[in-house]
Amino acid sequence: MSEQVFVNDGNAYVDTQIGVLHGDAHIYQAGPEPQEQFRVAVNYLHGGLPGLARQRIRAAVLEGGLSSAEVAYHWALAVLSGRRPSDLDDEDFAALEHALSMAGDHPSGRWWRSVGVIQCFVDAVLDVGPDGRGSPDAYAQALHAHAQLPADDRLEIENHLDQFLAHLLRDGVEQRGDEHVRVERMTGERRTRVPKFFEPDPAPPVRKVPLATPPGTAWRPVAGAAAIVLLALWTLLGALSTASVPVTLLVLALLGAGGWYSGRQLVEYAYRKSRQSAKEAELTRGERAAIAQPGTMAPQDGFSDAVTAMIQAAFSSRQPADQTRDAYWQETWGLRACLHGDLVDLYARSGTPATAIAWLVDHHADDIVRRWRAHGLAGFRRDHRPAPLTSPRYLGGLAALAGAAVIATVTLLNFRFFALLLTVGLLYAAIRVGRTGVMVLYGERRRIELDTAEYQVRWAAEKVAHQRRVAHLADRPTDVEMGRWLALDLAYFKRSVMSDCRLTSHDVVTNVALTEAAPGSARARFVGGPFRHSAYTVLLFLLTEGGVRKVEARLEFASGKFVGERRNNFRYEAIVSADVKEVGVRFDDGRPRVLSDDEAYAATRTDKVVRREALMLNLVDRQKIPVLVDHFDTGTVDLLREDPDDLVRLAKDSSGISSAVRVLEAIAVEGRDWIALERNRMYRRQPRRRAVPIPPQSRQLYGSSPVQPWR
Template identity: 30%
Template sequence: MNDSPSGPTNLAQDSANVAVQAEAIHGPVNVYQVAAAPSPEETFEVGLNSLRAGMAPEAREHIRDAVVLRNYVNGHSCFYLLLALLSGRTLQQVPPNEIAMLRCVRGAVRDDDEWADAIKLVDHLLTSRPPEGGAADIEQELQKLTDEQRNDVLQHMEMFLDSSAEDALWARAFDAARSDRRAKDRLRRAWKFFQPEPIGARVRPADPVLIGLGTWTGATATSALALATVGFIGATAWQHSGTAALSALLALAAGCYASVRSGVEWRCRKERRQAKDREDLRRPATTRGDGFASKIDRQFNHYFALYTPRDADQARWLSETAGVRRALRDEVVTIYRESTVNAKRVAWLTRYLVADVARRWQAGKLWDYRKELRVPLLVKAMCVLAAIAAAAAGAFLVWSGAHVSLLLVSLAALVAVASVWSAARVWLRIVAEYRRHSADKAEKEGLLAGRQEAFDRWKRKLADRPDDLEMARWLECDRKALMEQAMGLYRLKRQDVLAHAFIEAPATPFYDRARVEGGPWRYSKYKILLFLLTKDGVRQLTVHLDFQKATFRSRARTNYRYDAFTSVQVAETDNGENVFELTLTNGDPIKVKVTDPPTDVTETEDKDPQGASQLTLGTAGLGNALHVLEGVAAEGKEWIAFERQREKVPLAEVSKAVNAIFA
């Protein structure tokens, strides 16, 4: 890029569309929401959290409510009321009615209050223009503050570090940012913020026993008829053969029982194996659109490709597991679709299922069920031999009975064969269905136990998810780090920077986003634009921030004169998108999409998508950037001098109101 200020240079590719990779809403966490009947202390606490999260307008509202309207007045509340009024804007942007709020706490703070020094330092930063030695004086005042007070002053008074002490102040701010940027184990924990709250483990319930009334009626009728005809034949045979007929009757009963029992085992194993084989033959169907099923489809396709077993041919792996993939996908869609949940909330289950398939496939155990369900030769032999034995015993009974009454026994034999055959088939079906249900239920219980363990592991992994205030602090440190890089890159001292502004936007093409209920969207990847106004022109530095790794990349430098501005605007589309556009006299406009509409959460999860968009817009630094850039576009370089002149009146009013706080 051109480093000289002789002419405008810009990047046109920034107007590319932004695609959301995933998003989540965490809540309720009661960080930025007040209770139904909150106390003044609770209202103030919500305001303080909002301030530290970068939501200055919301912070002003809550803190004003607590301090001015509900008389929660002390040094602590007065200090943060003052910071909330000044945070993220210049004195020109502070309306007179808000300055007047400070008069409502006149005489509220004593000089020996632990917050008195912090309030006095704010006044000194607003009003002092000391010559040599000023830096040392302000440094001494900073040393009196606690770390909490010092960090809050450096963060929210950023626009007012405008004195001979500012190099020392910014050096301190940069040191604090370097120290805190990776604090609290950011590199290990930051990614967890973008993970949605997982939904609990489920399995598709075992299919119920499907035995209708007709089947039970048929079983009862055929069994009764079989018992009657066999009993008649047995009684008739007794008259001819005596105890031999009784032995044959017992052998017939035992043979039928053994044959049916082994037959049930045979049938259950065969049908269960066939059902599982049919799953292996199912091919994945292609689903389109952004519905729940299509998102689950993409999850399975992604993780099956990602979890390809080591040293395995991916094409072979995907081909051999296509049916399993389809069966698992269908199950997940079926058991979670009715909840209308965000598909990302079941991603943990998809990962677990795919990892389990990959582990069994690599160990050669994916098709172990074929061995386990193979019908043993002993079972087949038992079924056949028992049937033969029963048939032989029955034939002996018929032969014996025929000696007594040939016609009646012959007719009874025909009816007995038909009824026994029918009864055996019906009872085989009934018993096999109950066995199937029992086996399915046991299998589902085992699957649920495994999934519950996976769910518990994932919950434990997310247990130390960072809160929104930590995310806001890390992002503030990233901004300070970028400011330090820019000043080093352009070889500027803080006095050389007449004004500056940030714009934070989600980075294209893919990113994760998440927010707590009532908070702004946080992004896993940011595109940050830093504008430095110097006496020679505007220095623009554009970087991409990988928030989870705390690294900058794709740095682009752009420089232009003050008279190169044509217009600055933010356009809001019908679906809630906000696009920042800076037009220069030469070249295509610089466009940055600052906020996106919700794309992957359900209506139930996101109760106020427009409100979330506005909160995000407020924390993106757009308000101050527009104030600065619109002023330059309208008045050129003279805007800076004009701004200083315009600030004199509100500066005097603020200073007077601050001094009146002390008793």
């Protein structure tokens, strides 16, 4: 299962996503502005994390003095979201009372009207008799107020209060909500944007810098050759000076010009041939020149293997489907090996995750495959072809040397012929001694020069590709959007299953929806948020008067499709126990398998077993239904801003385990009687509170007396 952690190191508050906390893992110590803290809390609420939202809104109100109808609305939602009436304790009722009273202090606007609807629903749910049955009048009044709200507000209240309202909503209301859920869950270009959430932030490209090879002892033969040349010139010019000074100066000028131009062209020709051979070795054997390795960290474990896998995947996805496939892999082998070496050298010591350079692998794969298709991989044979030794400078240099030789020969032929022979011998010896050293020194300088220019062009192309990748990910969905889509998916799935089973809201006492990462899914998260997955395993329990209907399916998150649906029914008495505990998990072919206690103990000696928390639902037929909690290892946690224990609680909250375990534990203990006992508990725990005042101008919306005190 691949994973990526997104860390936003910018401002301490980001309103569009929940991924940034406050520079400190403990919000109460950080002392943020109440309004900013409230905005972060709203993001948590919309992202499907009401527990964190409750904490932060409470802090903003009680410690920061924040007060408005909007705050009251979201606080009430956070208190009730995903919870049944029996889940609320005295502190929750006190918070709800505070929120509803706060709305009464700001009696106007959209938020106040929505709080009024929530209040009507709370009244209707809690206005029950000893048998747990509510008042039809209260239900009708709540539904009438709910119907007056805009569609988006109605849907938000329905989704957050789904567990609290249970079977209060009527079929007509649900049918309107079904269509809204069906449409809303695929809005925001979900299909194209969700995959971007799981793509890593692209690391900026690092420029290749050629690494200079130490000259070693190459200077020694060059120095020796220079000494021999000076001796030869001293011998020749000394002999010529006794015959004619003008001739001596002319020969010296011709030798200097001819040696410079012809020698330089000859050395460049030899270097070009060697560079062409080096490029040939790079293409066919994967040999490359040394480059600087930036970064001071130790090479990351597994980085090289990860790069190998990414390169293999990138070229596999681009391979031709015809008979040229074998040639494709064979002819690109050397460049693939060089690409691997470059990426490891440039990024392995910098702390950059391998996934952050996936875009760079794709960029170079595109370039190499494009050149391969155009038969351009061997373009260096044309670009680095040695210039023919027929250039005017080379021929002019040879002519100057020939002129100097002719003049010297004619002058010294009958005068000092031995000096001429000695000069020729010394020059030949200088060439033999110094040619290797000259090629090393000159070739290294030219290699650095040409490699620097080549790497500059490559870096410029990488920067353009990086900017293009950043622009592509600019509309990556926020965590809030991911959480909202998931909540809508679960609502859609529940309503779809109820429709297939011919169940209405009156037939379902309550429902439990659990999610865990599906096998083979990718996962990603923002700092402070839960992991989001590219695919989920969804378990839905519909608790009816007659028993439990369990439906399991795989949710492909980008498309919103539920596939592989499996159903099972059992009586309440079939549930033996339900608890959250640490289990041993082994991944067989990428699929997690929860081990029994004996298996986990035995496997620790031979296999690598991961310890994970899981909700274990045990049935009488020894069947076990595990739901794994997301794990947070050291590579996925920002320890400066996050508390691992808080993250585990967050993972349980986002997966539905926190609220589900209470229901399943009660059923395991009480069996079918839990329904009647639940209603009786709700009756016995009815609190008291004052009514929220409704101004006269708004009474036509709710009636003359829309709010009744809890009795």
